[in-house]
Amino acid sequence: MSPNYLRPAELFDGLRLHQNENTGGCSxxxxxxxxxxxxxxxxxxxxxxxxxxxxxxxxxxxxxxxxxxxxxxxxxxxxxxxxxxxxxxxxxxxxxxxxxxxxxxxxxxxxxxxxxxxxxxxxxxxxxxxxxxxxxxxxxxxxxxxxxxxxxxxxxxxxxxxxxxxxxxxxxxxxxxxxxxxxxxxxxxxxxxxxxxxxxxxxxxxxxxxxxxxxxxxxxxxxxxxxxxxxxxxxxxxxxxxxxxxxxxxDGAYLDDYLRQVKESKALLYKACDTLGLTYWKSGGNFVLVRIGDRSKDVIAALAAKKIYIRDRSNDAGCAGCVRIATGQVAHTQQLIAALEEVLCAAR
Ligand SMILES: Cc1ncc(COP(=O)(O)O)c(C=O)c1O
Missing domain, CATH: 3.40.640.10 (Type I PLP-dependent aspartate aminotransferase-like (Major domain))
Structure with missing residues (x-):
């Protein structure tokens, strides 16, 4: 029997990158x-x-x-x-x-x-x-x-x-x-x-x-x-x-603008992962799976302390040490990348 689906915590006081939502909201x-x-x-x-x-x-x-x-x-x-x-x-x-x-x-x-x-x-x-x-x-x-x-x-x-x-x-x-x-x-x-x-x-x-x-x-x-x-x-x-x-x-223009931003956000995150030496998988969605490794839970907690929320996926099949990060509006992705760099550099 599979475990019950537990709704993620209700985190509305920061940057929500943990549920693959539109980070800019609706039109x-x-x-x-x-x-x-x-x-x-x-x-x-x-x-x-x-x-x-x-x-x-x-x-x-x-x-x-x-x-x-x-x-x-x-x-x-x-x-x-x-x-x-x-x-x-x-x-x-x-x-x-x-x-x-x-x-x-x-x-x-x-x-x-x-x-x-x-x-x-x-x-x-x-x-x-x-x-x-x-x-x-x-x-x-x-x-x-x-x-x-x-x-x-x-x-x-x-x-x-x-x-x-x-x-x-x-x-x-x-x-x-x-x-x-x-x-x-x-x-x-x-x-x-x-x-x-x-x-x-x-x-x-x-x-x-x-x-x-x-x-x-x-x-x-x-x-x-x-x-x-x-x-x-x-x-x-x-x-x-x-x-x-x-x-x-x-409102096709709103959709098109968001799709463009997601594409740019993914490119920015891939580049940051390359620089940080993190494995990631190029994504067709509005999110990226990144392998942080043994420190993944600490990194999730350190980002949460900065009110940036990403999703732990380390219990999924084949995903040990992985997190999933939504890539929405470019400004949000830039904020995430800056915080991720800070957290990872502090941990070195
Ligand atoms: C693959 C997949 N299917 C379905 C859903 C559920 O979508 P909805 O919000 O329309 O219930 C999600 C939501 O995260 C999803 O990732």
């Missing part, structure tokens, strides 16, 4: 839309048409190929409930989970009553295709894939996704989590018509900075989505999220 247009929301809307159950139309346009899919959820977390739970609950007399449904990855897959598999079939990391966290294919059995009902992966930032090729999609049993779903797709600039969505057993997960928490509003999406074949939709409460997305999303999607 000002979102705040404007929320401020202009008529008061009675809060008293009514939400309307979703405008939000669904805006999201479908953004993803380039028909509306019936999309379901919006209360954060992608809810989508992953609904998918797990729909696909991984044991049926009387049937085998225990299995979920293939290449590690290290987003720990919610393990937790949700467990909660649904399925069995976790974890696949250990390959050198340098390259996608372990052969081991994943070897882990698939007639009882496989979900394969959890993540592109770019969290916490490693490693990319997964479309060819590898297709290979897994062809290998799973006909009733299984390949869940492709693209929470960080905007930063990587690529998506599997155009391939979905040829691979109806793949469901893509997306979130507006990261690039769009809507984590506090909780809105995510599942995209895929309507027949494959239908049993998952049954496991999602009817009004799970709040009126605040429904109001905010169209405004966020309209």
């Amino acid at each position: 000002p247009k979102v705040v404007e839309a929320l401020a202009n929301m008529p008061r009675d809307r809060v008293g009514f159950y939400p309307a979703y048409k405008a939000m669904e139309a805006a999201a479908a346009k953004y993803f380039g899919v028909d509306q019936d190929h999309l379901v919006l959820t209360n954060g992608l977390d809810e989508g992953i739970m609904a998918l797990s409930v729909a696909c991984l609950r044991p049926k009387p007399g049937g085998p225990v449904p299995e979920a293939v989970i290449p590690e290290p990855t987003f720990e919610i897959y393990n937790v949700d598999t467990d909660v649904a009553g399925g069995r976790e079939v974890t696949v250990p990391p390959a050198p340098d966290f390259a996608f372990p295709l052969d081991a994943v294919l070897a882990a698939i059995t007639p009882a496989t009902r979900v394969a959890f894939l993540t592109n770019p992966n969290n916490p490693t930032g490693q990319m997964l090729s479309k060819a590898d996704v297709k290979a897994v999609a062809k290998a799973v049993p006909p009733e299984a779903i390949v869940f492709l989590d693209e929470a960080y797709a905007e930063f990587a600039g690529e998506t599997f969505i155009p391939e979905l018509p040829q691979f109806p057993n793949v469901i893509v997960g997306r979130t507006f928490s990261k690039a769009f900075g809507l984590a506090g509003l909780r809105v995510g999406a599942l995209i895929g074949d309507p027949d494959r989505l239908a049993p998952i939709v049954r496991a999602i409460p009817v009004y799970s997305v709040s009126v605040a999220a429904a109001t905010a999303l169209p405004a966020a999607l309209e």
